[in-house]
Amino acid sequence: MFLKSLASLAAVAVAVSAQAPNWGQCGGIGWSGATTCAGGWVCTYSNPYYSQCLAPSSTSTKSTTTTTSTTSKSTTTTTTTKSTSTTTTTSTTSKSTTTSSTSTSTPPASTGFVGVSGQKFTLNGATYTVAGTNAYWLAQYSNADIDQAFSDIAAAGLTTVRTWGFNEVTSIPNYGAYYQSWSNGVPTINTGSTGLGKFDYVVSSAKAHGIRLVVTLTNNWSDYGGMDVYVSQLNPGGTHDTFYTNTKIIAAYKSYINTWVSRYKNEPTIMAWELANEPRCSGSSGSASSACVTTGATINQWASTISAYIKSLDSNHLVALGDEGWFQEANPPTYPYAPGVGIDFNLNLKITTLDYGTFHSYPESWGQTANESAWGVQWIIDHAASQKSANKPVVLEEFGVTNNQATIYQSWLNTVVSSGLTGEQIWQAGSNFPDGTTYNDGYAVYPGSAVYTLIEQYAATLKSRG
Numbered sequence: 001m002f003l004k005s006l007a008s009l010a011a012v013a014v015a016v017s018a019q020a021p022n023w024g025q026c027g028g029i030g031w032s033g034a035t036t037c038a039g040g041w042v043c044t045y046s047n048p049y050y051s052q053c054l055a056p057s058s059t060s061t062k063s064t065t066t067t068t069s070t071t072s073k074s075t076t077t078t079t080t081t082k083s084t085s086t087t088t089t090t091s092t093t094s095k096s097t098t099t100s101s102t103s104t105s106t107p108p109a110s111t112g113f114v115g116v117s118g119q120k121f122t123l124n125g126a127t128y129t130v131a132g133t134n135a136y137w138l139a140q141y142s143n144a145d146i147d148q149a150f151s152d153i154a155a156a157g158l159t160t161v162r163t164w165g166f167n168e169v170t171s172i173p174n175y176g177a178y179y180q181s182w183s184n185g186v187p188t189i190n191t192g193s194t195g196l197g198k199f200d201y202v203v204s205s206a207k208a209h210g211i212r213l214v215v216t217l218t219n220n221w222s223d224y225g226g227m228d229v230y231v232s233q234l235n236p237g238g239t240h241d242t243f244y245t246n247t248k249i250i251a252a253y254k255s256y257i258n259t260w261v262s263r264y265k266n267e268p269t270i271m272a273w274e275l276a277n278e279p280r281c282s283g284s285s286g287s288a289s290s291a292c293v294t295t296g297a298t299i300n301q302w303a304s305t306i307s308a309y310i311k312s313l314d315s316n317h318l319v320a321l322g323d324e325g326w327f328q329e330a331n332p333p334t335y336p337y338a339p340g341v342g343i344d345f346n347l348n349l350k351i352t353t354l355d356y357g358t359f360h361s362y363p364e365s366w367g368q369t370a371n372e373s374a375w376g377v378q379w380i381i382d383h384a385a386s387q388k389s390a391n392k393p394v395v396l397e398e399f400g401v402t403n404n405q406a407t408i409y410q411s412w413l414n415t416v417v418s419s420g421l422t423g424e425q426i427w428q429a430g431s432n433f434p435d436g437t438t439y440n441d442g443y444a445v446y447p448g449s450a451v452y453t454l455i456e457q458y459a460a461t462l463k464s465r466g
């Protein structure tokens with residue numbers, strides 16, 4: 001242990017030429033990159049899997065580390081590492097030319113917008129790793145709970161959280177956040193403290209914890225209102241898929257989008273806008289027009305129009321569809337490769353105003369319960385192949401099983417890493433709040449559990465893969 005620390009001290013002394021960039025990773029289990037920071041910044045311990053270069057003045061209360069040790073976090077190591085990094089800090093600070101004025105309590109990671117280069121995400125000139133989770137419920141909790149959720153997520157080394165930017169209501173709820181209320185076909189956007197004002201807090205807390213947000217703007221499902229409220233209010237009696245074609249509905253949805261996008265257009269904490277959660281042709285009524293069902297053209301056309309609209313308002317943020325990644329194969333091996341729901345993943349990936357592709361994996365809901373692990377592995381491999389042909393990032397942005405989670409997630413996450421798939425976001429990391437745990441839909445995993453630890457480990461692995 002002691003020798004190892006001496007060895008890493010020696011490595012620090014010679015490794016001056018390869019320094020991690022501001023805000024970049026500089027240590028953690030499995031990390032083999034630079035362990036010192038450029039410009040006098042300080043390599044700061046975040047958790048066993050992740051240390052990050054932070055501005056000197058923002059690091060006073062945390063112990064710093066330059067170790068890439070894959071061994072345990074013993075007291076001896078910690079103590080030794082602390083004194084090591086004190087030395088490092090002093091010496092690197094003395095040659096600092098760019099001690100940042102952005103530090104103090106300014107959130108570490110929320111400078112610069114997440115961008116795309118080929119099949120990777122970028123941030124401030126480095127690769128940005130999407131290793132994250134979904135927390136659709138954030139705005140429905142108290143501010144203290146929101147802080148706790150982001151704190152747990154950040155401590156796990158996750159970078160990215162997908163959350164809901166919609167809640168359509170037809171009567172005002174007496175708790176939680178809602179963003180649009182409807183009466184006789186007239187929508188009213190709630191910009192107050194129970195609406196967008198509340199979402200401002202979600203953004204500020206994410207920012208304070210160095211987390212980026214993917215914000216989804218409507219729902220295929222009727223949870224939190226979604227598309228079916230637009231249809232019932234503006235095209236009563238219409239099928240669910242008229243959401244994608246009815247001109248009054250498109251205008252109303254654009255108006256809603258305009259309010260959100262204009263409000264946060266210059267906010268780097270938001271990584272991406274997402275057009276919908278799991279858009280499909282059929283809705284609660286189970287019926288859809290045949291044009292929507294038999295081809296991917298309806299949703300493809302809609303996704304082109306809406307994503308281009310967002311880009312016309314906001315060139316800072318990425319835009320994604322939020323679909324489940326269905327293919328339209330002539331001889332589909334299983335249901336999710338078959339035409340029918342109205343999504344053609346490869347066609348949608350060609351839309352120039354969509355910056356990256358999304359897909360989900362729920363074999364239990366998709367008739368693959370007997371073959372979950374292998375089916376999911378193939379599903380990931382097939383989307384990674386689409387990613388390569390389109391030369392755009394693709395993210396497994398929701399995945400879940402309710403049985404054998406650790407074994408199945410490990411096989412899937414190994415496949416994410418080995419296939420070169422750009423990123424992943426589990427459905428869903430939960431938190432333990434003072435007044436109870438976050439809602440468990442059967443998929444939630446909580447800090448301290450084996451599956452949660454697995455997610456932490458793969459976040460570190462993906463960061464080091466790049």
Ligand SMILES: *[C@@H]1O[C@H](CO)[C@@H](O)[C@H](O)[C@H]1NC(C)=O
Pocket residue numbers: 220221222228277278279280282283284285286
């Ligand atoms: C779309 O939403 C409806 C409920 O409104 C549901 O019946 C249908 O299965 C959903 N499709 C998905 C999974 O996107």
Ligand SMILES: *[C@@H]1O[C@H](CO)[C@@H](O)[C@H](O)[C@H]1NC(C)=O
Pocket residue numbers: 333371374375378379
């Ligand atoms: C399980 O899924 C894989 C990948 O799709 C497939 O190759 C295999 O034939 C499936 N096995 C069974 C028993 O369905």
